[in-house]
Amino acid sequence: MPSEPSAPSEPFPGSRPTLEAVAARAGVSRATASRVVRGGAGVREALAEKVRGAVAELGYVPNHAARTLVTRRTGAVAVIIAEPEVRIFSDPFFSRQIRGISRELSAHDTQLVLLLLDGPGDHDRLARYLAGGHADGALAFSLHTDDPIPAIIRRAGMPTVYGGRPAADPAAVRYVDADNRGGARAAVRYLRGLGRRRIAHIAGPLDQTSALDRLDGYREEQAPGADPALIAEGAFTVESGALAMAELLARCPGLDAVFAANDLMASGALRVLKEHGRTVPGDVALVGFDDMDAVAEVTDPPLTTVRQDVEGMGRLMARLLLRDLGRARPEQGGVRPEGDVRPEDGIRPEDGSAPASVITPTTLIRRASA
Amino acid sequence: MPSEPSAPSEPFPGSRPTLEAVAARAGVSRATASRVVRGGAGVREALAEKVRGAVAELGYVPNHAARTLVTRRTGAVAVIIAEPEVRIFSDPFFSRQIRGISRELSAHDTQLVLLLLDGPGDHDRLARYLAGGHADGALAFSLHTDDPIPAIIRRAGMPTVYGGRPAADPAAVRYVDADNRGGARAAVRYLRGLGRRRIAHIAGPLDQTSALDRLDGYREEQAPGADPALIAEGAFTVESGALAMAELLARCPGLDAVFAANDLMASGALRVLKEHGRTVPGDVALVGFDDMDAVAEVTDPPLTTVRQDVEGMGRLMARLLLRDLGRARPEQGGVRPEGDVRPEDGIRPEDGSAPASVITPTTLIRRASA
Numbered sequence: 223m224p225s226e227p228s229a230p231s232e233p234f235p236g237s238r239p240t241l242e243a244v245a246a247r248a249g250v251s252r253a254t255a256s257r258v259v260r261g262g263a264g265v266r267e268a269l270a271e272k273v274r275g276a277v278a279e280l281g282y283v284p285n286h287a288a289r290t291l292v293t294r295r296t297g298a299v300a301v302i303i304a305e306p307e308v309r310i311f312s313d314p315f316f317s318r319q320i321r322g323i324s325r326e327l328s329a330h331d332t333q334l335v336l337l338l339l340d341g342p343g344d345h346d347r348l349a350r351y352l353a354g355g356h357a358d359g360a361l362a363f364s365l366h367t368d369d370p371i372p373a374i375i376r377r378a379g380m381p382t383v384y385g386g387r388p389a390a391d392p393a394a395v396r397y398v399d400a401d402n403r404g405g406a407r408a409a410v411r412y413l414r415g416l417g418r419r420r421i422a423h424i425a426g427p428l429d430q431t432s433a434l435d436r437l438d439g440y441r442e443e444q445a446p447g448a449d450p451a452l453i454a455e456g457a458f459t460v461e462s463g464a465l466a467m468a469e470l471l472a473r474c475p476g477l478d479a480v481f482a483a484n485d486l487m488a489s490g491a492l493r494v495l496k497e498h499g500r501t502v503p504g505d506v507a508l509v510g511f512d513d514m515d516a517v518a519e520v521t522d523p524p525l526t527t528v529r530q531d532v533e534g535m536g537r538l539m540a541r542l543l544l545r546d547l548g549r550a551r552p553e554q555g556g557v558r559p560e561g562d563v564r565p566e567d568g569i570r571p572e573d574g575s576a577p578a579s580v581i582t583p584t585t586l587i588r589r590a591s592a
Numbered sequence: 593m594p595s596e597p598s599a600p601s602e603p604f605p606g607s608r609p610t611l612e613a614v615a616a617r618a619g620v621s622r623a624t625a626s627r628v629v630r631g632g633a634g635v636r637e638a639l640a641e642k643v644r645g646a647v648a649e650l651g652y653v654p655n656h657a658a659r660t661l662v663t664r665r666t667g668a669v670a671v672i673i674a675e676p677e678v679r680i681f682s683d684p685f686f687s688r689q690i691r692g693i694s695r696e697l698s699a700h701d702t703q704l705v706l707l708l709l710d711g712p713g714d715h716d717r718l719a720r721y722l723a724g725g726h727a728d729g730a731l732a733f734s735l736h737t738d739d740p741i742p743a744i745i746r747r748a749g750m751p752t753v754y755g756g757r758p759a760a761d762p763a764a765v766r767y768v769d770a771d772n773r774g775g776a777r778a779a780v781r782y783l784r785g786l787g788r789r790r791i792a793h794i795a796g797p798l799d800q801t802s803a804l805d806r807l808d809g810y811r812e813e814q815a816p817g818a819d820p821a822l823i824a825e826g827a828f829t830v831e832s833g834a835l836a837m838a839e840l841l842a843r844c845p846g847l848d849a850v851f852a853a854n855d856l857m858a859s860g861a862l863r864v865l866k867e868h869g870r871t872v873p874g875d876v877a878l879v880g881f882d883d884m885d886a887v888a889e890v891t892d893p894p895l896t897t898v899r900q901d902v903e904g905m906g907r908l909m910a911r912l913l914l915r916d917l918g919r920a921r922p923e924q925g926g927v928r929p930e931g932d933v934r935p936e937d938g939i940r941p942e943d944g945s946a947p948a949s950v951i952t953p954t955t956l957i958r959r960a961s962a
Contacts, residue, residue, distance in 0.1 A: 307694045311684075324708050344698055351705075356727075
């Protein structure tokens with residue numbers, strides 16, 4: 223495991239006031255001055271006040287802050303997920319992505335700092351924390367249209383890699399994404415190959431590019447003039463998939479296949495299909511997206527789905543960022559874990575405008591539901 | 593929502609060198625100096641070097657760092673869970689605890705910073721990050737015997753509240769815990785009241801005080817001379833519960849009840865009991881611990897279990913810490929959400945030595961498994 227390049231503890235010897243000087247100016251012991259500088263526990267307020275005054279007068283900077291000022295290094299990377307904490311812990315997509323990020327950061331001795339948001343009111347606080355210089359770079363994912371997070375990160379001026387293509391100005395940022403459109407096309411082609419002709423789509427939330435791209439892929443493989451009533455929007459959750467399925471069955475009782483934009487929605491759809499007495503795959507063939515083992519392998523029947531390497535994408539996001547931060551050298555490593563995604567595996571975006579962004583391949587995994 | 597007490601941007605006017613002075617000393621424009629101080633993007637290395645030299649010579653401290661130095665405030669609280677990230681995302685206990693913490697911190701405009709550890713090798717890195725002053729306080733939970741985390745936090749000198757009683761020197765720290773022993777006693781008394789006499793226990797990992805306390809409670813309610821072969825140790829996971837159950841059935845085929853130290857282990861045990869042709873609760877009555885709805889309500893039959901208010905404990909940990917940090921005023925709020933645990937609801941530790949620690953009550957929830 224490579225160790226962090228060590229920061230010089232006194233980068234410019236003699237140029238900074240010492241703790242001893244602070245203690246002398248304040249008329250306290252070095253130990254008392256140290257306690258105040260380290261937080262003030264157990265020091266009377268009057269003394270602490272004197273020490274803080276001396277710190278300000280002399281321009282004393284404790285070592286750790288000095289190190290940060292000179293090297294601009296905290297050894298930490300912020301991970302920002304633009305979803306409420308309830309979704310982060312209930313959708314295995316997020317834990318997979320975080321697992322990939324965590325493994326890669328840990329292998330490069332970098333602290334993962336997960337910043338949780340409880341709601342849109344929390345953006346100001348996030349901005350303050352990032353501007354405070356508490357991380358060297360950021361990884362942000364699951365953004366929505368008009369998400370304020372890219373602007374907040376831009377103002378904090380930190381190197382960033384996005385997970386999923388941001389909706390606004392994607393050419394200006396770096397991201398790792400799955401081939402969502404290609405995966406969706408493969409799913410629909412597969413269903414058509416099974417002879418299905420009334421293929422419905424449960425889309426993800428259409429304020430996310432992953433959902434839009436999967437919808438585009440679905441549309442591109444549909445026969446011209448396909449019924450727009452075959453499309454219903456969900457929210458990437460089990461319940462929203464169930465609701466969308468009920469809606470689709472009411473509108474288009476003759477549907478013979480469903481492509482759901484993620485596995486959680488597919489599992490909700492499966493439940494509703496059974497409740498309506500439809501057999502899967504007999505009456506209705508069902509395909510999901512993600513290939514989350516905790517979902518796709520445990521449904522009855524198990525889901526045919528479009529696999530994206532979520533953990534590998536997490537690793538890749540982290541690796542691209544670490545390279546920016548000078549914390550990863552490409553020649554290091556050697557052992558390549560199975561399922562590991564590398565930039566050279568990726569498909570470059572067609573316009574070539576964001577050379578460092580990577581689109582990773584998707585694969586259709588055939589199980590019993592279609 | 594109360595706003596953070598605003599830090600004075602220039603606490604000692606005139607006492608600090610300005611960015612203009614840095615730019616003049618380095619012979620660059622103010623804009624260039626600013627870019628270097630903010631991270632150096634787009635500035636030639638030779639110029640950046642000059643600016644960094646001037647920063648060091650003059651003792652220049654950017655505003656955000658100055659604010660941190662003077663107020664010692666980052667507006668953030670670190671949450672440290674002494675478990676690998678795989679367990680954090682697979683055991684709903686952790687997401688519940690984090691949910692409680694997140695809600696409370698968010699309501700007090702405080703950023704939750706979740707620090708993930710990928711293994712024991714990560715402790716040095718954690719220590720560096722905490723010592724770097726990137727959070728005002730810490731919440732730490734799921735500690736194990738000989739866990740280095742309390743010492744790391746102590747060295748970082750930050751106010752801390754623990755979730756669960758630390759094994760070493762609990763009187764010296766503050767913690768929020770559930771009445772694990774009382775809950776276990778209630779479970780075993782209930783099973784005895786059903787006429788069960790050969791009551792087995794699947795313990796949690798015995799390097800955690802919660803597991804030890806539940807084992808103690810079990811032992812206290814057992815008949816004197818109860819067979820020690822009725823106890824098997826698990827690891828708070830589904831699989832470990834299944835393994836322990838298989839072991840217990842092999843050793844004590846006549847057992848007529850099982851008290852498992854958490855719901856995940858109880859669900860694993862339930863699967864193995866069925867595989868061995870035992871009916872629940874007919875042949876074997878089964879009681880869990882936690883009352884995680886995602887587990888206890890979905891097993892077949894649903895689990896009778898000992899409820900602890902995990903989300904409430906998370907809120908309470910956060911509230912105690914916020915009070916230390918001067919970010920929460922007890923008189924605020926007014927509305928008391930259902931299930932909210934408060935210090936005054938708690939049972940004081942018997943020795944009275946850690947006045948701020950709180951033990952919250954547990955409740956037996958009767959469902960179909962016993």
